[in-house]
Each structure stands twice: as C-alpha cells, then as structure tokens.
Amino acid sequence: MSELTDLTIAKARKGLAKGDFSAVELCEAHIKAVDAANEALNTFIMTTFEQAVERAAQSDKKIKSGDAGALEGIPLGIKDLFCTTDVQTTAGSHILDKFTPVYESTITKNLFDDGAVMIGKLNLDEFAMGSSNETSYFGNCISPWKRKTDGANLVPGGSSGGSASSVSARLVMGATATDTGGSIRQPAAFTGTVGIKPTYGRCSRWGVVAFASSLDQAGPITRTVEDAAIMLKSMASYDAKDTTSVDLPVPDYEKTLRDGVKGLRVGIPKEYRVDGMSDEIEQLWQKGIDWLKSEGAEIIDVSLPHTKYALPAYYIVAPAEASSNLARYDGVRYGLRVPGDDILSMYENTRAEGFGAEVKRRIMIGTYVLSAGYYDAYYLKAQKVRTLIKRDFDEAYKKVDVLLTPTTPSPAFAPGEKGGDDPVEMYLNDIFTVTVNMAGLPGISVPAGLSSEGTPLGLQLIGKPFDEAGILRAAQTLEDAAGLLPAPERWWV
C-alpha cells in the first residue's frame, strides 16, 4: 500500500469506510509527517496532536457504527485566522498574544460536525496581509518545492502559505484558507495545489479574524479538484451570524464534477495579457485553452476593460477596511498590552509593538484614505471603480459561462526576492486574482504544469456568482488534461 499521507480525501474516505486503515492510523501518519517537516517548512504555528488522535478515535467509532460524516476522520490543517475553541488563535500576529477563543468559527464547526480532524493551526501572513508568507510574526513559511535552477528555497505564496505548503507537502489532506485579494489561489498556484475562493457570501465569515470585510472569503486548499468539491460542500452554509451570508442551498459539487465542458462557453479576457508576462505563462494559458477546446468547450475572446484599475482600487478598499477592522486591537479586551503613561500611549505602544511592518503600512494607508477630506477622492472613488469592474464581468457573462486566465504572472520566488524596497512590487502578484474579489465572484486555481525552474504553475477559472459547480467542473477537465503533478521531493526528511 502506498503511504497514507499520499492519499486524496476521496480515496481516504473509501479506505476508511472499507476498513483498510483506521482514522487513528491515518491521523498518526500525518502527525509523523508534520513532525519531520515542521522545522524546515514552518507551516504550523501550533499543533494539536493529542486532540487530533482523540477525535480520530471518535471517528473510528462513528465509522464502525455507520454514523460517519462527510469528512469523518480526515486530517485537516486550519489556517490560524479561524477561531477555534480553546485553541490559541494568532492571525500570524504578535498583537493577539495568548488569545484563546471561547467560540468556534462557523466554518470549523461545519468541518468538525462532518467529522474532520484538526492536526493544528497553520502559518499565514500577519492578518492575511501578504503574498509570500513573509509577514508572519511566527517566521517565514517555506514551500516544499525548490527552484531546480539554483536549489533555492521558495515562498509558498500568501497569505494562506501554511495551508498551501502543508497540503502540497502531504502533512494534511486539505486545509482551510481565506482569500481577500488572491490569498487562496496564488499560494495554490505556487505549490501545485487546488484552491477555490467561493462567491462572496457562500462561506460564513463568522469567527474568521477580519481583514477587509467586503472582500474576505474562505475556501479550501486541497490536492485535487474532487477534494476541493468535497471540502467546499462541508465548509459552505448559510449563517445568520454573518449578515453577508447568502441563503442559497449548497449544491452537491461532487455530483456534477465529471459532466465535462462540452458546449461550455469559455471567455479569454484580453486585458490579462499584461506587459512583461513571461512566455511560459503565456504558453500555459494557451495549453489551457487547447485542453478545454479539445473537450468541446467554445473559446470566446472577451474584454474586461477596467482590469488594470482593480489592483489600485483594491489598495484603497482593503487598507481602508483593514484600518477600521484592526482598530479593535487596543490592548484592552484581548491580546497584547504594552503599558504607557496614559491610555493613549498604552494604545500607541501596544499597536507599535503588536503589529508588523506590512500591517502598520496598510493601517496607515487606510487611516489616511478615510481621513477627513479624502474619503470621496479615495474610498468612494475606489468603490465606484469597483462597480465598473463588476459591470465588465456582467457584460462578459452575457457571452460566456466561465473565464480562463493564468493565476499568477510569474512562478514562485525566493524569500526576500520581492518587495524589499517597494511594497508595490509584491502587490503586483495579485494582478490576476484581485479582480475576482473586487467583483465578489468565485475563482479557482488548478495546477497546470511546471515552469522551466521546475516549480508549479496554475490556471485560474472565474465563474458567475454562485456557480462554484461550473468552475469546479471545468477545473476537473483541466486537471484531467494536465495530469496530477508529482509530489515534491521530501528534502526535509
């Protein structure tokens, strides 16, 4: 039998049901993998091995008695942005020092109700602000992939770097993640994993540490499209505790997964052919077009004229909402407190020591664009541009069912290679993903091949609102055509 950690969720579920192995064995195999890898990859901020084995034992009982949930006994990692009862939750920040929630996020509750087993809490960029997992208070998280050309360690992308890296390295079978500007899809592309950001409102934001509330949306990172379908079904729900949660039934995504793309109209937005895009990204995109075409999809050129304004508008909207959301970290109700002479200096000292450089930068930009006299010129203007971006998609969807683009403009880079002198250089990573958040649409990244450096590259499918089933189906076709990537070499063992 192949190693238990190499199984997909779908196969593990079958193996557990047949009694080929127990949930405890599956759990212990993953714990062993984490122990061997965490020093090198730093994907876990905290492990919860003891609770995991206990839960797995309960799962074994449920499987025996025929009460197994959809994810019964499946070992998962939880991005440390999801509040988990009695388990420290850090958001990758020093300012949440020792914060231990007394409540469970709706998404983790959904997963646990379905029998999932949490192995631990995963590393991320501080407050999910970053594209390389280099802003975490708990240190850089590293990708299991290395650059073939120079053997360099690589970033796993961000902000869900720990999620993507752990899934790719076979430390967990799947992981929760969140995506505000590309934080699920970009790390998925960098690590050869599948990442889906659902439509805004599909998954509850309740109990997820807030970054930019009008953009934040959670989703899964897995190794196959089928596993993404399984996990998303479990994560998604209507939740009265999130006022932006949408009350629509959650379809059985697995059911339609292999219906193919015959007759599917696939749009190719010309504005995504950006200056300086590498030849191999261009070729990858063409390969994706050819794969879908040969399976019977109709390829149609479309235009999304406001694409280039999405990223600058995002860098007004996201920091503005972040500055408002992060105002709550004042050293009074939870987290770090650094004393001062009076209450104002206590606030200032606490926030100076508690927040990292990138978070401070974004809070300051947000504070500025919302300050008296500038609201109209910045925030209101950006929200108007957002309407135009949404309109572009609405127009395109009169002619097509899904859109196909590259996920990122370049393959993974090494820590320290980007954004050192100019933060904007790092922001450009999200150029193909951020439009989707601005319009509230669903998007998925699928591994589509390797770069000349031997590192994974992803293709992105963007869907109509609440058509997660449609993009998962097209993603399955891409995955079938591209073939699954080999597992990264276990250089850390």
Added chain:
Amino acid sequence: MGPARIRAIIYEVLMKVDEKLVRRIARLARIKVSDSDVQHLEGELSSILGFVDLLSEVDTDNIEPMTSAVDREMFERKDVVTDGGYPDDIVKNAPERDDHYFMVPKVVE
C-alpha cells in the same frame, strides 16, 4: 467631485507625504513610530499612494459606488436577545481584568 479635482487632491497628497504627514497619520492610527520608521514610511506611503493614483484617470461620473458584492435584499433581524449571559468568557482573554471589568489606565482626572 470631478476627475480634475480628484487628480488635484491626489497630487497635493503625494507632494505632502513628508515627516509631518507620516506622524499625523500614525497618531490618527494610534501607532507609535520611531524616527527611523518615519523615514522609510515616507517612501513606502508615497509609493502606494502614487500607485493608486492610476484611478484618477477613470471616469466615474454618474457611477454608483459598490456597496455589496452580491445583490441581495437587506433584512431585519428580530429584536430579541439570542446570545449572552457569560461574562466570564467575555473577560477571559483580557490582559488586565478585575472581576467582570476590563482594566485600563486612568482616563478621567
């Protein structure tokens, strides 16, 4: 507000990203900054504000701002108490507390 006016404001801002402005924003954001912070923040904030300046060329006359990513009806929740009654939990994570109170430095003289 027309595009010309917006452009003018943004340029005015870019010209003004200096030490004084950085310190003013930091004070509004309740973040203490050191002298060396101020120096690199000047450059970084200029770079970001320069980048978002691209928006000033978009004509947004008669365009409504986006208020919700997905069109949906707002609804009212019933005005009833559905949660609460666990003060121990509420203060559990407080850095300093006394009984069910959050403790802060003296605010009123």
